[in-house]
Amino acid sequence: MEFTLLWAVLTAVALGWVGLRIWDERLPEDPFDLLIGAALVALVVGRLTAMVSQGVSPITNPGDIIVIRGGVHTGAAAITFLTALLWKTREDRTALDALAPAILLALAGWHAGCLWRDACLGAPSDLPWAWALPGSTVNRHPVEIYAAIGLALGGWLVASLPWRIWLRAGSALVVASGVRLLTETMRPSITGGPTRWYVAGMIAGVILVIAGPRLIRSRSRAPT
Amino acid sequence: MLERLALIVLGMLVVTSCSGEAADTTDIGDLPSIDAAGFEAHLAALERPAVVNVWASWCLPCRSEAPLLAEAHAIHGDRIEFIGVDVEDSQAGAKEFLAEFGLMFDQFFDERRSIPNFYGGFGTPITMFFAPHGELVRIHNGVVDERSLALNIDELIQLSS
Numbered sequence: 001m002e003f004t005l006l007w008a009v010l011t012a013v014a015l016g017w018v019g020l021r022i023w024d025e026r027l028p029e030d031p032f033d034l035l036i037g038a039a040l041v042a043l044v045v046g047r048l049t050a051m052v053s054q055g056v057s058p059i060t061n062p063g064d065i066i067v068i069r070g071g072v073h074t075g076a077a078a079i080t081f082l083t084a085l086l087w088k089t090r091e092d093r094t095a096l097d098a099l100a101p102a103i104l105l106a107l108a109g110w111h112a113g114c115l116w117r118d119a120c121l122g123a124p125s126d127l128p129w130a131w132a133l134p135g136s137t138v139n140r141h142p143v144e145i146y147a148a149i150g151l152a153l154g155g156w157l158v159a160s161l162p163w164r165i166w167l168r169a170g171s172a173l174v175v176a177s178g179v180r181l182l183t184e185t186m187r188p189s190i191t192g193g194p195t196r197w198y199v200a201g202m203i204a205g206v207i208l209v210i211a212g213p214r215l216i217r218s219r220s221r222a223p224t
Numbered sequence: 225m226l227e228r229l230a231l232i233v234l235g236m237l238v239v240t241s242c243s244g245e246a247a248d249t250t251d252i253g254d255l256p257s258i259d260a261a262g263f264e265a266h267l268a269a270l271e272r273p274a275v276v277n278v279w280a281s282w283c284l285p286c287r288s289e290a291p292l293l294a295e296a297h298a299i300h301g302d303r304i305e306f307i308g309v310d311v312e313d314s315q316a317g318a319k320e321f322l323a324e325f326g327l328m329f330d331q332f333f334d335e336r337r338s339i340p341n342f343y344g345g346f347g348t349p350i351t352m353f354f355a356p357h358g359e360l361v362r363i364h365n366g367v368v369d370e371r372s373l374a375l376n377i378d379e380l381i382q383l384s385s
Contacts, residue, residue, distance in 0.1 A: 051288075054288075054291035054292075055291060055325075056288065056291070061284065061287055063284040064285075064287055064288050067284060067285045067288040067367055069285075069288070069366065069367040069368075069369045070285065070287075070288025070289060070292075070367055070369075071288070071292070071370065119372060119375075121375060123378075124378075124382060133375075133379060135361070135362075136361075136379060136383070137383075138379060138382045138383065187371065187374070188371070188374035188375050188377070188378040189370065189371070189374050190292060190299060190370050190373060190374050190377075191370060
């Protein structure tokens with residue numbers, strides 16, 4: 001069962017790699033290593049945060065850290081991923097913009113990886129393309145496929161935007177959060193899902209798009 | 225960079241380790257022992273669908289999914305029967321586990337693991353989903369994540385409505 005999760009991860013990695021090949025303009029050095037490194041750090045921090053929020057101490061239960069299926073905190077993982085990328089590319093202001101479309105395609109791969117995990121379905125639906133769990137008569141939205149298509153289209157859209165500091169990065173954040181937010185309503189959930197994090201991601205993305213160039217300019221003028 | 229990240233992670237670990245007080249098990253009695261035949265009869269008598277979680281106190285992944293099951297029970301406990309089956313364990317270990325995670329639903333003790341063997345599950349943990357009167361709908365071997373649990377609970381609700 002756990003290996004199906006690995007296949008989903010490999011699908012994300014493969015599509016991220018394809019994205020870096022398709023949209024390779026102004027990429028930083030070793031972009032693939034950069035993305036994988038940031039994703040791994042984000043995974044660890046997201047997992048630790050999820051454990052703490054569930055009341056499980058990582059010190060007394062260190063073995064739980066590797067049980068990724070037990071939960072990864074979306075907000076903490078996303079913030080860590082972006083912080084790690086920002087830190088590693090701090091000398092290159094266009095790096096995040098250059099990486100943004102490939103990141104969206106990798107996310108699309110993660111969602112499409114539901115096909116390996118038999119975990120694509122969401123809320124019940126009568127639409128002609130809805131399908132049912134094995135042995136069930138209840139047809140459901142293939143919600144993860146919707147998300148994968150939305151994110152892949154978003155990657156293409158973001159890649160077609162003009163070059164301006166943080167325009168592509170901010171837009172990608174809006175697309176990723178927006179697609180997850182829209183599809184969240186079709187996902188059965190115990191906790192209600194990380195909806196607030198998606199809203200926060202969209203707001204942060206809009207701020208980056210609008211204020212990104214000004215932030216960069218003000219930092220450049222600041223005395224060192 | 226790596227040194228700073230290591231320091232941050234270490235800091236998080238230290239901060240989170242400060243809540244390690246042993247759980248109070250005095251209010252928890254011994255779990256009733258049951259075998260596969262008895263459990264099948266128990267499920268057959270249920271009017272509601274059931275989520276059956278097979279766990280053990282020594283099982284690391286069981287700890288990861290326990291808070292999720294407690295939350296699912298708090299939300300869906302009025303429509304779905306939640307049942308725990310502790311396998312290959314000791315009563316003392318079981319009590320500590322239940323006290324630590326506050327799993328407030330019916331629990332059974334299956335020392336010889338006859339129940340998961342009977343239904344065809346393998347490994348620990350296992351989560352089984354039953355229609356009313358004990359008809360097995362699905363078995364999830366391994367840690368159940370939130371989406372899978374929510375989807376299968378929704379499936380039980382849809383099937384029994």
